Amino acid sequence: METKIFKVNPENPEQNIINEAAEYIKNGELVAFPTETVYGLGADAFNPAAVLKIFAAKGRPQDNPLIVHIARHEDIYRVAAGVDLRVQKLMEKFWPGPLTLVLPRREELPGVVSAGLPTVAVRLPDHPVAVMLIEAAQTPIAAPSANRSGRPSPTSPEHVLDDLSGIIPVILAGGNCRVGVESTVLDLTVTPPVILRPGGITPEMLEEVIGEVRYFNAKDVDVPRAPGMKYPHYAPRAPVYLVKTPEEIWKRAQELGAAGKNVGLLISKETKEQYFPNYTPNLLVLGSKTDPSELLRNLYKKLREFDQRDVELILAEVYPEEGLYLALMNRLKKAAAGRYLS
Ligand code: TXA
Ligand code: MG
Numbered sequence: 103m104e105t106k107i108f109k110v111n112p113e114n115p116e117q118n119i120i121n122e123a124a125e126y127i128k129n130g131e132l133v134a135f136p137t138e139t140v141y142g143l144g145a146d147a148f149n150p151a152a153v154l155k156i157f158a159a160k161g162r163p164q165d166n167p168l169i170v171h172i173a174r175h176e177d178i179y180r181v182a183a184g185v186d187l188r189v190q191k192l193m194e195k196f197w198p199g200p201l202t203l204v205l206p207r208r209e210e211l212p213g214v215v216s217a218g219l220p221t222v223a224v225r226l227p228d229h230p231v232a233v234m235l236i237e238a239a240q241t242p243i244a245a246p247s248a249n250r251s252g253r254p255s256p257t258s259p260e261h262v263l264d265d266l267s268g269i270i271p272v273i274l275a276g277g278n279c280r281v282g283v284e285s286t287v288l289d290l291t292v293t294p295p296v297i298l299r300p301g302g303i304t305p306e307m308l309e310e311v312i313g314e315v316r317y318f319n320a321k322d323v324d325v326p327r328a329p330g331m332k333y334p335h336y337a338p339r340a341p342v343y344l345v346k347t348p349e350e351i352w353k354r355a356q357e358l359g360a361a362g363k364n365v366g367l368l369i370s371k372e373t374k375e376q377y378f379p380n381y382t383p384n385l386l387v388l389g390s391k392t393d394p395s396e397l398l399r400n401l402y403k404k405l406r407e408f409d410q411r412d413v414e415l416i417l418a419e420v421y422p423e424e425g426l427y428l429a430l431m432n433r434l435k436k437a438a439a440g441r442y443l444s
Contacts, residue, residue, distance in 0.1 A: 105267050107259065112136060112276035115231045117238075123274050124238035127152075132159060134248040134262045134273040135235050137227040139200045139281045139302065140255035140402070141262050142171065142245030143270065144235070147181065150212040153244050159269050161251045167217040168244040169202050169285070170224045173236035178203075181211045181242055182222050188312045189290060195311050198228035200285040200302035215244045221291055231276040247284060248273075254336045254402040254437070257282050261406060282399035283429050288315065300429040302398070317428070338405045340366060342416045342438040348373040350444055351417050355382075358415070366413035368404055370397070373419055384413050394426035401430065405437055417443065 130152040145152035182205040207222035247255035250265040259275035286301035294314040345351045366384045370391040389396035421427040
């Protein structure tokens with residue numbers, strides 16, 4: 103299959119291009135499209151055969167449920183039940199935006215979207231291309247991230263092509279994603295609500311609106327988990343190791359270099375300036391330590407960049423696990439499969 107690239111203006115999308123892409127959705131085909139977080143791989147959420155194509159294209163295990171994307175607040179009632187005052191407050195405050203809500207699923211929504219779970223994950227993305235596509239297709243769109251399963255999520259059209267060229271019919275190419283990691287997933291079917299996946303909306307921001315929320319902890323066996331969390335994720339081809347301090351990164355880089363290893367470094371601007379002021383091959387700067395938004399925006403792009411380089415292993419700097427850095431460390435730990443050096 104040849105993958106068609108529909109170039110679209112991300113700020114002011116051309117309606118005729120959106121309509122053309124929406125035809126594919128209406129015909130039960132897949133369309134990759136930009137959101138503010140990462141690119142999604144979309145299908146008509148009410149067409150089970152189309153939804154199954156998503157799992158096939160990604161190589162995604164069928165027990166991993168998808169997120170349903172809607173274009174207006176009121177469309178939540180088409181897919182979810184249990185829309186109470188808390189949900190209304192959250193929608194009001196954070197939609198459109200990088201927050202996904204897990205709620206009881208309406209029976210009309212095909213179970214395959216939720217991998218058979220009685221719940222559904224739903225969000226309203228903050229991107230004109232995504233919203234216009236959903237509007238034009240006149241149906242909620244089920245969409246996971248548009249990467250092959252296990253790979254870092256795509257934050258540019260090029261990333262989508264790297265993974266899915268020849269496998270999907272269309273990509274709406276609308277520039278780079280602003281947030282750069284996937285949405286926060288909040289499970290509202292339990293009390294207190296539980297963050298299943300940290301993202302651009304932090305626990306503190308949620309608590310300001312609905313009071314206590316818990317952060318998912320793999321050790322809490324009685325808390326239902328996002329099924330996706332058990333799979334390896336976000337991994338570049340070379341193994342990633344987390345290293346606890348900048349000084350330790352410097353030491354390890356010297357040792358491994360002396361042993362003839364091609365080492366990749368993924369570090370902050372500050373650590374580069376302090377420890378690696380001169381040119382160092384395969385050193386990628388993620389951003390400033392003090393700007394978690396910048397670190398998040400660059401993360402998947404930099405992880406993918408290492409695939410273009412001849413590195414045998416990657417040493418990654420760590421950050422405090424709080425606020426926005428929680429999402430960053432969650433993805434870094436998964437990319438490293440939990441491995442720390444030292
Ligand atoms: O920002 C995002 O959320 C992006 C863009 C495209 O919207 N989408 C995304 O989808 O990251 P995906 O499929 O890569 O991740 C969805 C996550 C998975 O961890 C999945 O297990 C969880 O949400 N999830 C989906 N439905 C669920 C449900 N009913 N209950 C619990 N977890 C659910
Ligand atoms: Mg994904």
